[in-house]
Amino acid sequence: MHISSGFTSSPAAKSDLNLEKQIRRLDQDVRRVGRISRRDIEDVLEEIRTQRSATSSQSLLVIRCCGNLVPEEMPEVRTALVQEIWKTLNALNVPMDISHYNALLRVYLENEHHFSPTDFLAEIESKNIEPNRVTYQRLIARYCQQGDIDGATRILEFMRSKNLPVNENVFNSLILGHSQVC
Numbered sequence: 001m002h003i004s005s006g007f008t009s010s011p012a013a014k015s016d017l018n019l020e021k022q023i024r025r026l027d028q029d030v031r032r033v034g035r036i037s038r039r040d041i042e043d044v045l046e047e048i049r050t051q052r053s054a055t056s057s058q059s060l061l062v063i064r065c066c067g068n069l070v071p072e073e074m075p076e077v078r079t080a081l082v083q084e085i086w087k088t089l090n091a092l093n094v095p096m097d098i099s100h101y102n103a104l105l106r107v108y109l110e111n112e113h114h115f116s117p118t119d120f121l122a123e124i125e126s127k128n129i130e131p132n133r134v135t136y137q138r139l140i141a142r143y144c145q146q147g148d149i150d151g152a153t154r155i156l157e158f159m160r161s162k163n164l165p166v167n168e169n170v171f172n173s174l175i176l177g178h179s180q181v182c
Contacts, residue, residue, distance in 0.1 A: 019047045063103040067110030075111035082107045105138040133164045144177025
């Protein structure tokens with residue numbers, strides 16, 4: 001007599017479990033040792049492609065993993081990896097919100113990737129997603145990485161007009177930006 005355990009053994013269900021297991025392992029490695037390998041991220045990306053889907057939280061974790069958490073890879077390699085992930089998530093129509101864009105911005109900043117803050121902002125707005133305080137802080141940080149104090153000041157003025165608080169991160173970025181100019 002065969003007793004059903006209630007679990008399905010279809011390939012799709014196994015794929016779901018495999019992706020969740022890989023994501024859980026990534027998260028545990030980040031928490032335990034503060035680093036992960038490019039191979040682990042690539043395995044998760046391949047599983048997302050095989051499954052042809054990912055949840056919003058799974059996709060957010062994978063994006064966040066492509067910066068300083070992969071210290072043995074060059075920043076250009078990490079940036080190429082996050083861009084491949086981003087392209088895949090968009091192609092699969094994975095729901096993404098401002099937290100995903102902010103995570104991408106953080107990875108770009110960690111990898112010192114060259115991008116246009118105004119183009120980035122335009123892309124967010126074209127998706128009808130409202131930028132938040134973190135978005136503006138990270139755009140200021142990018143301008144300051146480039147030594148573009150005028151660009152940072154425009155974002156800062158915009159934040160003030162929206163009554164968004166300015167915190168220590170913004171001031172630190174502005175100090176960095178001013179030191180780039182000198």
